[in-house]
Amino acid sequence: MSTTTKERDLAPTGSALARLRTKxxxxxxxxxxxxxxxxxxxxxxxMSGPQGSREDVFFSLDKxxxxxxxxxxxxxxxxxxxxxxxxxxxxxxxxxASVGPLERFHAPVTGPVKGLIAQTRTTSANLRRILWVRIGFSAVVIGLLILLPNVLSTFWNQVLVNEVAIYVLLAIGLNVVIGWAGLLDLGFIAFFAIGAYSTAYWTGAMPVEPPFTLNAFLVIPVAVGTCLLAGLLLGAPTLRLRGDYLAIVTLGFHEIIYLIAKNADGFTNGPRGVQGISNFGVHIGVLDYDWELDPVPYWYLLIGIATILIIAFLRLEHSRVGRAWTAIREDEVAASATGVPTVKFKLMAFAIGASTSGIAGVVYASKARFISPESFLLLFSVLVVAYVIFGGMGSLWGVIIGTAFLAWLPQYMKDWVNPNDRFMYLGALLIVMMIYRPQGLIPSVRRKRELSMAKAGLGDADAMSEPAGGRMT
Amino acid sequence: MQPDEILDYLIPGIMLGALYAVIAIGYTLVYGVLQLINFAHSEVFMVGAYSALLALTWIDPSSNPTTFMSVLLVAAGLAVSGTAGAATAFTLEKVAYRPLRRRNAPRLAFLISAIGASYFLQNLAGKLFGRDSRALPTVFENKKVFSVFGTQVTILQLLIVCAAVLMMVGLDYLVNRTKLGLGIRAVAQDAETAGLMGVDIDKVISRTFIIGGFMGGIAGFLFGLHLQLSFTMGFLPGITAFAAAVVGGVGNIRGAMMGGMLLGIVESFSSPIFGESWRYVSAFAVLVLVLMFRPTGILGERLGRSA
Missing domain, CATH: 1.10.287 (Helix Hairpins)
Known part of the structure; x- marks a missing residue:
């Protein structure tokens, strides 16, 4: 008898359930x-209010x-x-109601659609044709880009070189690290600074004399080597650890590089910066040309560098290395279990990104002829990260277009919006993107699929977890 | 540096270390439950300082407050900064992290969202309150209280260390002895299982953020009493404190306290040894060294799931 009363006490009564259900x-x-x-x-x-004033803390809030x-x-x-x-x-x-949702998705695959599927099945002849179409299309785009400075004013040509092209170059490099290997690098501009200061050093503009001076073009391989080395030194101890340590270590690395640039007065000339870095120039036999103040020749040069890098990276993406990155990103434990040396490939991505940043640094230093620590603030590292995310990490075209757009936008808006607020909007943009469109503006198909797989609890979609095995191979 | 100067650097080092320890706890708590470096925690710190600035300016103290008024102002500053910090951290979790958690987003997405939130808050404060640095109104006259072997200890140093120690003891009690603490530890160990055992994960995570934010906000106010306020004031203490959390063993609360103290003292001593301009490098140097030789930190990771 007693058990039954107990059960009745425990069983929720109808009214209690109703109370729980009602909101x-x-x-x-x-x-x-x-x-x-x-x-x-x-x-x-x-956010859209007036700028705060120095005298009255409450000014902006009041308004x-x-x-x-x-x-x-x-x-x-x-x-x-x-x-x-x-x-x-x-x-x-x-x-x-007019089109039922079920009807829309369950429409039977009928004749013409089936034919279409058969058509798109790629044969080798088709592949070759697609390749030629792509080459042709790229040639047209490059041709249009080469003609672009002719229709723009000098101001916009400067923007095109200083902001758009340099940032696109940086974003292409960072895309390898974030988009393909799935690592977060917050010290990307540190390598840019290393490239720029290498240029200053090897062209003899720094207070310290180099053993011999080099042409700015020859500095590029030297800077790439230096950045590779720095990337390896920084990445080797940290990439063995959990992936998110990389974020904080690169952040610290950036701060160290910045402080060295600012404080090592005898070597980097400190906060006053370095002046008189020599421009690019070619002096071989009859070829005798110098890049000078006009931004347009730099534009052509940057198109050339970017094209070479894009071709190289596209080849890399579909090579064994690229597949290894994808495997690491999608499931690091599985990749490691199937014999992918995860730490080695992560290190490789990190170093490749670093050296791309170094190349951008060389071009920047040689174009601006003047560098100071203020050109290498941490803000710019975050800016490049934001650009890559906005465009769609992992999708090269998305990254290029997104970066070009976001680098152009603040210049276009500078008469209406205070340029100092740029980072506020960028911060908000990052949060909103992560919530509503984590795959970016023009996503890579693969990334998009990974994100939806992660949603269902399959795989990681990044390389931020602890590496299985955790040892260098 | 002379041997008799050691205390001159040790005492400010302890003060700085206490502050870093309090901030580091905020990082380590969040890392424990979410495995996320909450980059925006440094902005919680900044919000704490600015909210105290607003409150104290609004109360408008005379430039020479009486003792009673000083106590009142400090209490008001602590209360306002703690509340503002907690509110910011709570909102942050709700707006920036919870939607991602719902979607099982990759950790990269969390980190990016955290950075976005950090820059958003930082530059919003810069816009609202001006981008120049400013000081808190005079709350009390920074008199010396007593001296240890000829080195004077000021009220401010005493206040900071006392407040920090009180908070740390309170937190230690909270995490190890209360039901909420049990929930936090359970979620940190294995969120999914904790959920199956009837722990309301969302509530625990949200309260963890509130606790961390409260402490971070108060640290911001105390820091503001010591140095000037600016919209980027959170950055360096923030990443030093994160380094402290890693040095002590991320996810390990006592480790964070120890790491904070250690980095504070190291930073204080590195300025006479290597020069003032290099003091901020010391924290990263220690961080890289510790990561190389003892990747799980000095005391080892405790709360972390993948430890």
């Missing part, structure tokens, strides 16, 4: 969305939260919320 009105998801929308509006109000504009923002947010909430049932009833 209070403010717990409904639609009110959660209302709070979110209003909070976003208040944040936007604060935004303390004035009538915040009320307008909130009204706007509530209106937007109401429209979305009440339009949704209408949409569902009248528009979405």
């Amino acid at each position: 209070r009105w403010y717990q409904q998801p639609m009110f959660g969305r209302l709070v979110g929308t209003v909070a976003a509006a208040v944040l936007l109000d604060v 935004t939260l303390g004035s009538l504009r915040v009320v307008w923002w909130i009204i706007g947010a509530v209106a937007l919320w109401a429209i979305l909430e009440f339009a949704k049932p209408l949409y569902n009833r009248y528009l979405a």
